[in-house]
Amino acid sequence: MGRWDCLYGMKTILVLGGTGKTGSRVARRLGAAGLPVRTASRTGGDCRLDLDDPASWAPALAGVTAAYLVEPSLAGSTDHQARIPRLVAEAVAAGVRRLVLLSAPRAGEDGHPLYAAEQAVRGCGADWTVLRPQWFAQNFSEGPWRHGILGGTLALPTGDGRTPFVDAEDIAEVAVAALTEERHSGCVYDLTGPRAVGFGEAADLIAEATGRTIRHVDVEPEVFIERQVAAGASPDVARLLTELLVALRNGSGAALSDGVERALGRPPRTFETFVTGTAAAGHWN
Numbered sequence: 001m002g003r004w005d006c007l008y009g010m011k012t013i014l015v016l017g018g019t020g021k022t023g024s025r026v027a028r029r030l031g032a033a034g035l036p037v038r039t040a041s042r043t044g045g046d047c048r049l050d051l052d053d054p055a056s057w058a059p060a061l062a063g064v065t066a067a068y069l070v071e072p073s074l075a076g077s078t079d080h081q082a083r084i085p086r087l088v089a090e091a092v093a094a095g096v097r098r099l100v101l102l103s104a105p106r107a108g109e110d111g112h113p114l115y116a117a118e119q120a121v122r123g124c125g126a127d128w129t130v131l132r133p134q135w136f137a138q139n140f141s142e143g144p145w146r147h148g149i150l151g152g153t154l155a156l157p158t159g160d161g162r163t164p165f166v167d168a169e170d171i172a173e174v175a176v177a178a179l180t181e182e183r184h185s186g187c188v189y190d191l192t193g194p195r196a197v198g199f200g201e202a203a204d205l206i207a208e209a210t211g212r213t214i215r216h217v218d219v220e221p222e223v224f225i226e227r228q229v230a231a232g233a234s235p236d237v238a239r240l241l242t243e244l245l246v247a248l249r250n251g252s253g254a255a256l257s258d259g260v261e262r263a264l265g266r267p268p269r270t271f272e273t274f275v276t277g278t279a280a281a282g283h284w285n
Contacts, residue, residue, distance in 0.1 A: 025172030161248030
C-alpha cells in the first residue's frame with residue numbers, strides 16, 4: 001500500500017524537536033495530511049521529552065508507531081552522544097516500527113558526534129531512514145545568522161567558502177515521506193540545495209530582496225569563538241561551530257547531492273526561492 005499499511009492503524013507519529021526548524025514543519029505537514037502527530041520537546045510541545053531525563057520518554061512514546069528523531073546538540077561527552085541510541089532502544093521496545101533520524105554530513109564516519117545515533121537507528125531492527133542535510137537556508141532567517149542579517153553585518157569565518165544551503169521545507173517534506181511511505185526504508189539521504197552559494201552572495205541576495213544593506217565579513221576563527229562565548233555559547237559548542245564554518249572556508253561542504261530528488265522526485269528548492277519567500281513573509285522586517 002502507498003502509506004505504510006495505513007500507518008498500522010493510524011497510530012501516533014512522534015516528532016522530537018517539534019517546536020524547532022525542521023520538527024515544526026514535519027508536524028505541520030503531518031497534521032495537514034490528517035495524520036495523528038504528537039510533538040515532543042523539553043518545553044512547548046504536545047508532551048515533554050527531555051533527552052537528559054529518561055523518565056520523560058515512556059509517556060511520549062506511548063501509542064507511537066513512527067518517530068522523527070533529532071539530537072539538538074552536537075557537542076558533549078560520549079555519554080551525551082549516547083542519548084539517541086538509548087532512546088532508540090526504548091522506542092523499539094515500546095513498539096515504534098519506523099524511525100527517521102535527522103543526522104548530518106559525514107555522520108557515518110566513526111568519531112562524528114552523530115555516529116552512534118546513526119548506528120543505533122540503522123541497527124535497531126525497525127524500518128529506518130537517515131537524513132543528512134547540509135547547512136539550513138533558514139539559519140539566515142530563524143537561526144544563528146538572523147541577528148547579523150538584521151544588523152547589516154554577517155560576520156563569519158567562512159571567507160569565500162560556498163555550500164548548497166538546503167531549505168528546511170525540503171527536509172521536512174523528505175522526513176514526512178520517510179515517515180509515511182515504505183519505499184524510503186533503509187535509505188540514507190544526503191540533502192542539499194541545487195547549487196553551492198557563497199556567504200557574500202547570500203548576503204547580497206537577501207539585501208536585494210529586503211532593501212537592506214547587508215555585507216558579509218570574514219573573521220578569524222579565534223575572534224569568532226570569543227564572540228560566541230561572549231554571547232552565551234559554551235566553549236565546546238563555540239569551537240565546534242567555528243570548525244564547521246572554517247571547513248567551508250577551506251573548500252569542504254560544496255558538493256551537491258541528489259537526496260531531495262531521489263526522495264521526492266523533484267529538484268530541491270533554490271536559495272533564491274527561499275530568500276524571496278522569506279522576505280515576502282516579513283521574517284527580516
